[in-house]
Amino acid sequence: MAYTATVDDQQVSCGEDQSMLDAFLRAGVWMPNSCNQGTCGTCKLRVLNGAVDHGDSPADTLTAEEREVGLALACQARLRSDAVVETLGGAAGGGITHPLRDLMATVLGNDDIARDTRRLRLALSEPLAFHAGQYVELTVPGTQLRRQYSLANTADEDEVLELHVRSVSGGAATERWIFDGLAVGDQIPVTGPLGDFFLPPEDSDDGGPMVLIGGGTGLAPLIGLARTALSRDPGRRVLLYHGVRGVDDLYDLDRMAELTTVHPAFTFIPVLSHEAPAQGTAHRAGLPTDLFVDDIDSARGWSGWLCGPPPMVEAGVKAFKRRRMAPRMIHREKFTPATD
Ligand code: FES
CATH class of the missing domain: 3.10.20.30 (Beta-grasp domain)
Known part of the structure; x- marks a missing residue:
């Protein structure tokens, strides 16, 4: 019916x-x-x-x-x-809606990239249209359990998806599947794209400075967003803070260094909350949301992008407002606990 x-x-x-x-x-x-x-x-x-x-x-x-x-x-x-x-909400940035679809994917890679963190690369059975910053759901084989992972891809990378996965103690999808037994060549059902964490359409993007703050694997969608923004305007000012507990949780430093070389107005700031940065590194100590307030006097005209645990996202909203960012320019993606 x-x-x-x-x-x-x-x-x-x-x-x-x-x-x-x-x-x-x-x-x-x-x-x-x-x-x-x-x-x-x-x-x-x-x-x-x-x-x-x-x-x-x-x-x-x-x-x-x-x-x-x-x-x-x-x-x-x-x-x-x-x-x-x-x-009640507006259109998706006034832009294109990519239909939600169910596809099969083949695991191309499932690699350790940081402490308790894997990079999953999935080759899709056919290309999937999405906006950078959106997420997909994976179905744990043999169950009805679905888990949500943000895409680190830009929209033109529509055949091989990149997901960053952090192990959750006892987690049915992470500890008992992705970190234990999921192998190259395995087939996984993928549903997507979902979410509204993406840039406005190019013709309505104001092109102003951007700050992106990610906690842990919250870096994933920010990589897609930053690369998309920089491909639209290679000279755009983009600050990307990656907050983690310790140096072993950092990843993709080479990738960030490469972006910084190509785009001098792009700045990557790795931030350690539970360890003192080693001398001679560019790592900083503290919380990325606090450091943004220290670094920037006024964020009027900026857009802000937050992805990570709810307390980090809430602290980011406060930090952005404190620096006078317009509320409509603040975008957030909170990690939500898995529901079975
Ligand atoms: S999308 Fe429905 S409550 Fe979050």
């Missing part, structure tokens, strides 16, 4: 067991989204008429009052009748 959702002048068929978000994105109709797990509230929409089942929508993301006035989480809600809905 399927129902029809109408949004603006577009009609989308939604399966009975399919979230509205899944149906919209597969149809190539944009809907704001981030966590796809009911925790961020980005996909909230208004049901103007029609019936929905709110499924597992958490009460702290969608309150009883919000349900009363017709709001719903598109990533959790299923239609129970035809419906007319309106999204």
